[in-house]
Amino acid sequence: MAASLRCFLRSGKNTVSALQLRDFHRSAPAAVQMTVRDALNQAMDEELERDERVFLLGEEVAQYDGAYKVSRGLWKKYGDKRIIDTPISEMGFTGIAVGAAMAGLRPICEFMTFNFSMQAIDQIINSAAKTYYMSAGLQSVPIVFRGPNGASAGVAAQHSQCFAAWYGHCPGLKVVSPWNSEDAKGLLKSAIRDENPVVVLENELLYGVPFEMSEEAQSKDFTIPIGKAKIERQGNSITLVAHSRYVGHCLDAAAVLAKEGIECEVINLRTIRPMDVESIETSVMKTNHLVTVEGGWPQFGIGAEICARIMEGPAFNYLDSPVTRVTGVDIPMPYAKILEDHSLPQVKDIIFSVKKTLNI
Amino acid sequence: MLAIISNVLRASAQRNGAAVITSARTYADFTTQATFEIKKCDVFKLDEGPATQVVLTRDEGLQYYRTMQTMRRMELKADQLYKQKIIRGFCHLYDGQEACAVGIEASINLSDHLITAYRAHGYTYTRGGTVKEIMAELTGRRGGIAKGKGGSMHMYCKHFYGGNGIVGAQVPLGAGVALACKYQGNNELCVCLYGDGAANQGQIFETYNMAALWKLPVIFICENNRYGMGTSVERAAASTDYFKRGEFIPGLRVDGMDVLCVREATRFAADHCRSGKGPILMELQTYRYHGHSMSDPGVSYRTREEIQEVRSKSDPISMLKDRMLSNNMASVEELKEIDVEVRKEIEDAAQFATTDPEPPLEELCNHIFCDMPSLEVRGTNPWAKLKSVS
Numbered sequence: 001m002a003a004s005l006r007c008f009l010r011s012g013k014n015t016v017s018a019l020q021l022r023d024f025h026r027s028a029p030a031a032v033q034m035t036v037r038d039a040l041n042q043a044m045d046e047e048l049e050r051d052e053r054v055f056l057l058g059e060e061v062a063q064y065d066g067a068y069k070v071s072r073g074l075w076k077k078y079g080d081k082r083i084i085d086t087p088i089s090e091m092g093f094t095g096i097a098v099g100a101a102m103a104g105l106r107p108i109c110e111f112m113t114f115n116f117s118m119q120a121i122d123q124i125i126n127s128a129a130k131t132y133y134m135s136a137g138l139q140s141v142p143i144v145f146r147g148p149n150g151a152s153a154g155v156a157a158q159h160s161q162c163f164a165a166w167y168g169h170c171p172g173l174k175v176v177s178p179w180n181s182e183d184a185k186g187l188l189k190s191a192i193r194d195e196n197p198v199v200v201l202e203n204e205l206l207y208g209v210p211f212e213m214s215e216e217a218q219s220k221d222f223t224i225p226i227g228k229a230k231i232e233r234q235g236n237s238i239t240l241v242a243h244s245r246y247v248g249h250c251l252d253a254a255a256v257l258a259k260e261g262i263e264c265e266v267i268n269l270r271t272i273r274p275m276d277v278e279s280i281e282t283s284v285m286k287t288n289h290l291v292t293v294e295g296g297w298p299q300f301g302i303g304a305e306i307c308a309r310i311m312e313g314p315a316f317n318y319l320d321s322p323v324t325r326v327t328g329v330d331i332p333m334p335y336a337k338i339l340e341d342h343s344l345p346q347v348k349d350i351i352f353s354v355k356k357t358l359n360i
Numbered sequence: 361m362l363a364i365i366s367n368v369l370r371a372s373a374q375r376n377g378a379a380v381i382t383s384a385r386t387y388a389d390f391t392t393q394a395t396f397e398i399k400k401c402d403v404f405k406l407d408e409g410p411a412t413q414v415v416l417t418r419d420e421g422l423q424y425y426r427t428m429q430t431m432r433r434m435e436l437k438a439d440q441l442y443k444q445k446i447i448r449g450f451c452h453l454y455d456g457q458e459a460c461a462v463g464i465e466a467s468i469n470l471s472d473h474l475i476t477a478y479r480a481h482g483y484t485y486t487r488g489g490t491v492k493e494i495m496a497e498l499t500g501r502r503g504g505i506a507k508g509k510g511g512s513m514h515m516y517c518k519h520f521y522g523g524n525g526i527v528g529a530q531v532p533l534g535a536g537v538a539l540a541c542k543y544q545g546n547n548e549l550c551v552c553l554y555g556d557g558a559a560n561q562g563q564i565f566e567t568y569n570m571a572a573l574w575k576l577p578v579i580f581i582c583e584n585n586r587y588g589m590g591t592s593v594e595r596a597a598a599s600t601d602y603f604k605r606g607e608f609i610p611g612l613r614v615d616g617m618d619v620l621c622v623r624e625a626t627r628f629a630a631d632h633c634r635s636g637k638g639p640i641l642m643e644l645q646t647y648r649y650h651g652h653s654m655s656d657p658g659v660s661y662r663t664r665e666e667i668q669e670v671r672s673k674s675d676p677i678s679m680l681k682d683r684m685l686s687n688n689m690a691s692v693e694e695l696k697e698i699d700v701e702v703r704k705e706i707e708d709a710a711q712f713a714t715t716d717p718e719p720p721l722e723e724l725c726n727h728i729f730c731d732m733p734s735l736e737v738r739g740t741n742p743w744a745k746l747k748s749v750s
Contacts, residue, residue, distance in 0.1 A: 055543070081543065087573070092532045092566025099536020102521055103473065103550075105543060126526050127533055133727045134514040136507035137750055139521065140730040171728050171737075195730040274735065312742035 030215050037207040039181035040070050040146075043188040044108065046220050048078055051106060054192060057084040057097055058110030058147075067112045068148065068207055094120035094145075098127045101143040101197075108192060111147035114163045114201065121166075128197040129172035144191045149177070149201035150244065150295045151344055157332035162296030164243065167199045168272040168305070174198040174226050175272040179247040180211040183270055186224030194226065201272070203244045229276035231283070235263035238289040238354055241280055241306060243269040246293040246345060253350035262354065272302065280306060281315035288320040289357050293345055298327040324357045326350055393417040394687040398621045404604045404611035404641075410628035414620050418689045421680065424466065424619050425690075426698050428458040428677050431482045433706045434491050435650075438481065438498055442654045446714055447498045450525075451512050454482040456649040459676035460583055461486045463622025464551055467630055473541065475521040475534040476553040478513040479583075479648075483553075487520035491705055495713035503716040509727065528554060528561030531580070535571045538578035538639075549577040549633045551626075557588020559602050568606045568639070575638035579629045580606065582643045583616065589652040590661040603643035616644030617674040647674070726750060 034042075047054050060067045062075035062085040075083040086093040090111065097109040111117040117124065128141045150162040167175045174196055178184040184202065191198035216222060232247060233254055240250040247268040254264035265283050269275065284290050290310065292303035303325030310316055310323055329343045395415050403409040435455040441447045454461070461482040468474070476483050484494050489505050497504030497515055505515050515523040521537060524530035534552025541548040554564065559582050571578050582602040586593055593600045603611035610632070614625040625642055632640045647670045651658025658667070684690045725737040725748035735748040 084574075087566070087569055089563075089566035089570065091563040092535075092570055095529060095532020095563060096536035096539055096567070096570060099475075099521070099533035099538075100540045100543070101536070102533065103537040103540035105540045122526055122529055123532065127524070127529055131522075132730050132750075134506060134510040135516040135522075135727075136509040137727040137730070138506065138516045142730075174729070196732075 031212045032218065033210040034181045034213045035208055035210045036178070036181050036184045036202070037068070037070055039185040039211075039213065040188055040202065040207075041072060041074070043185045043192070044071065044074060045077070047189055047192040048074065048082060050220070051192075053104065053106045054108065055082040055084065055100075055105060056108045056110060057086055057093060059086055059088060059112050061085060061110050066110075068204060070202075070207065071110070090116050090119040091123060094123040095127060098123050098141060098143060098197075101128070101141045102131070102139055106142050106144075106192065108144045108146060111145065113152075113159060113204070114147050114149040115159050115161055117145065117147070117163065124167075124173070124197070124199070125170055129170050131172075132196070133172055140195050141197050142195045143197050144188070144194075144200060145197065146188065146191070146200035146202060148204035148207070150203055151328070151333060151340075152204045154335060154337065154340065155333075156335040160333035162201075162294070162328065163199075164201055164272050164294070164296055165301045165305075167201075168275075168302065169300075170273075172197070173273060175201065176226055176270060177201040177243040177272050178270065179206070179244055179268050180209075181213050182211065182217045182222075183224065183230075183268070185213070185217060186222055187226065187270060190223040190226050193223065198226070201244065206245055224270065227271050227274045227276060229270055229279040230268045231265065231279070232268045233264065233266040235265035236287055237262045237264060238291060238358060239265045239267060239280065239283040239287045240291050240293060240350070240354070241267045241269060242293040243272060243302065244295070246295060249345060249347050249350055250293055252347045253354065256347070256351055257354060262358065262360070264354065269302075275305070275309070277306075277309045277313065280310065281313050284310060284315040285318045288318050290319065290323045291326060291350070291353050291357055292323065293326040293350055295328050295344055297330050298325060299330065301325070301327055303327055321357050321359065324353045326353050389688075390418055390690060391688045394683075394689060396620055396683060398618060398624060399615045401615075401621070401625055402603065402613035404601075404606075404613075405608075406610045406612070409612060410614075410621075410624040414624050416620060416683070416689075418684075420466070421684045421689055422694075422698070424462050425677065425680055425684070425695060426702065427462050427486065428619070428680070429699060429702045430491060430705065431455075431458045431461065431485055432677060433702050434485065434494065434709070435481060437706050437710050438495070439650065439654065441495075441499065441710065441714070447512075447654075448500075449511055450478065451498065451654040452479040452652065453650040453654070454479050454648070456670070456675070457583065457585060457616065457646045458482060459619040459622050459679075460581075460616050460644050460646055463619045464581070464626050466619070466623040467626035468549070468551060470519065472548050472630075473519045473521070473534075473537045473550040474553070475524065475530045475537065475550065477524055477527065477530055477555060477558060479555070480513065480515060480523040484515040484517065484520065484523065488517045489515060489520075491709040492712050495709045496716050499713040499716075500718060501713060501716035502719045503712060507723070508719040528558040528563050530554065531558070531561070531564045532567045534580075535567045535576050535578050535639075538571065538576040539574065541577050542575075547634060549579060549630060551579045551581060553581045553583055555588060556582060556584040556586065556593050556600075556602060557591065557596065559584075559605060560597060568609055568641075571639040572606075572609050575636065577633040577636075578639045579626070579633055580609070580639060580641040582641070583646055584643050585646050585648045587648075587652070587661065590656065592661065601643075603641055606639070606641040609639050609641050611641040611643065613643045613645065616646030617670075617676050617679065619676055619680055722747075
């Protein structure tokens with residue numbers, strides 16, 4: 001009994017919620033399973049319905065139902081005016097989307113992958129991100145740029161880059177990186193309602209993964225605030241910070257490490273810019289150790305920024321060891337499966353790094 | 361006798377310096393309107409072009425004259441201030457091209473939309489900005505149209521989307537504004553300008569394609585002033601028929617030095633757009649007296665003789681003035697009176713622009729985001745925690 005109780009408590013679950021499950025007087029919340037794809041679809045559907053200024057444009061978003069089926073059913077429901085298939089002209093259609101936002105509409109500009117956004121990056125940075133500042137508040141640009149970011153599976157170097165650091169670098173842009181379905185729905189809805197240009201970095205490998213959606217998340221007005229990280233798992237031994245797919249990897253690593261008595265606190269960044277450094281600092285001041293995990297390249301990456309911010313803030317004095325960054329390997333993405341697998345952080349890399357950081 | 365009276369009245373007018381035009385001749389002496397024969401436009405994929413017989417009223421003529429003269433003097437004052445190092449950075453002057461901005465605005469409404477590149481001071485004025493706020497923006501003061509945050513290339517006002525520094529980037533933006541007009545069904549259109557240099561940008565061809573495909577109400581206008589920075593059109597473009605470069609978009613080639621030509625062509629183009637036919641392309645053949653920018657003397661890639669020839673034979677303000685005087689639509693004194701008023705307006709604006717204080721340091725980080733309550737912004741060092749409000 002004592003052992004099972006200990007195991008239970010070590011798993012990080014909240015005692016109160018556990019007791020609630022055993023309470024027959026109260027019924028459990030009606031959570032459902034929903035894939036990230038469906039969550040994004042639902043977010044766009046709800047926002048298209050709510051505000052007639054919202055529209056979606058991009059390659060294959062309409063009649064093809066979306067290259068990754070994220071916009072499935074939307075063209076059938078909303079028609080040509082609001083779901084627009086574009087020619088293969090990223091720089092052109094991104095500029096058109098930004099112009100439409102300047103003139104009062106609320107476009108969702110989809111990139112088939114963010115690799116292609118590089119063709120349009122001038123419009124995103126110079127025409128969208130900087131305009132509110134340059135015009136001293138006269139001209140706002142309420143636009144969302146969304147699409148899959150980072151590595152997929154076997155798509156090789158030109159289709160696997162992570163742009164979190166590139167977009168996260170620029171003032172005037174908000175950048176979010178959802179992990180699970182609730183993140184996807186809540187952050188995309190917030191992005192669409194935001195008056196600023198927001199980059200939504202999705203992940204293709206997560207599109208088909210089902211996650212639990214709480215009753216609250218199923219509501220048509222469910223939004224997640226941009227700029228706030230979430231503690232996915234509480235712990236005392238060490239802080240793990242990640243965004244997107246690697247949040248899942250961190251939770252998997254945490255489950256394994258828990259068996260050895262190492263309790264990881266896992267932080268899901270949710271937003272890259274503005275980054276919730278305070279949540280990281282609060283956690284580090286509790287655990288005294290920090291490991292960052294990302295899929296992107298190490299140089300000038302998310303982990304690098306977190307290291308710098310921790311050094312500049314109050315949490316530095318609480319560190320018992322330097323911050324460790326777990327990142328993608330500093331190479332263009334290779335094709336062969338064995339090579340690709342070894343180009344990205346695996347759960348074992350996180351476990352190894354945690355132990356090194358804790359000097360175990 | 362009349363001559364004595366007119367001399368007295370003229371003398372008193374000069375003494376007062378008042379804004380009242382006094383003249384021995386009454387308004388009844390002037391022709392209220394006249395018909396002019398203007399140059400025929402070359403057309404592309406069009407069965408007919410703009411009218412070649414146009415009517416100009418006295419009031420219109422005076423208004424165009426005043427506006428063009430204001431733009432001319434404003435740009436020349438900017439030249440002066442730049443040489444005095446009171447204006448810094450980029451400064452691309454529009455003198456010589458006034459007929460384009462004025463002619464375009466004459467045939468659209470303020471409720472229509474307009475976007476251009478960096479040679480934008482003239483358009484900021486025709487779209488509703490005041491000389492004062494334009495000049496104060498050039499000098500980087502808090503009274504500037506963008507509070508000193510934007511500078512020469514980033515001026516905005518209602519339905520005017522700048523002022524854009526990246527060559528060609530404004531063209532897709534303009535088509536996007538037109539998409540919003542069509543989407544909202546408000547019968548407005550967007551005038552989208554670019555230069556002969558920008559005309560070779562790939563994103564412009566992407567935009568032509570989508571604008572034509574979706575029948576967006578956009579008037580593409582190529583202001584061909586013969587030089588993209590220091591590269592003449594012959595050295596930059598395999599085809600210098602810019603009005604034909606839209607391939608499947610109908611085009612017009614217009615004398616951009618004649619405000620009446622520009623006005624008539626814009627009227628034609630606006631009708632085309634508003635009737636749902638989709639985009640149309642206008643090439644305005646024009647000329648800039650200054651170099652590309654203030655750091656370019658403008659004579660290493662073209663001759664002084666060429667500049668002088670255009671100035672003497674095709675100056676837009678002189679052309680309008682001659683038309684009005686030879687058709688008895690205004691008097692020399694009347695136009696001189698306008699010149700005096702314009703000069704004063706520019707002087708006052710320059711005075712403001714040089715004395716208005718610079719933006720306060722507290723506002724350094726403002727306007728990063730819209731609708732954000734106070735946000736913390738990192739300064740140059742970790743202890744510099746700056747504040748941003750919008």
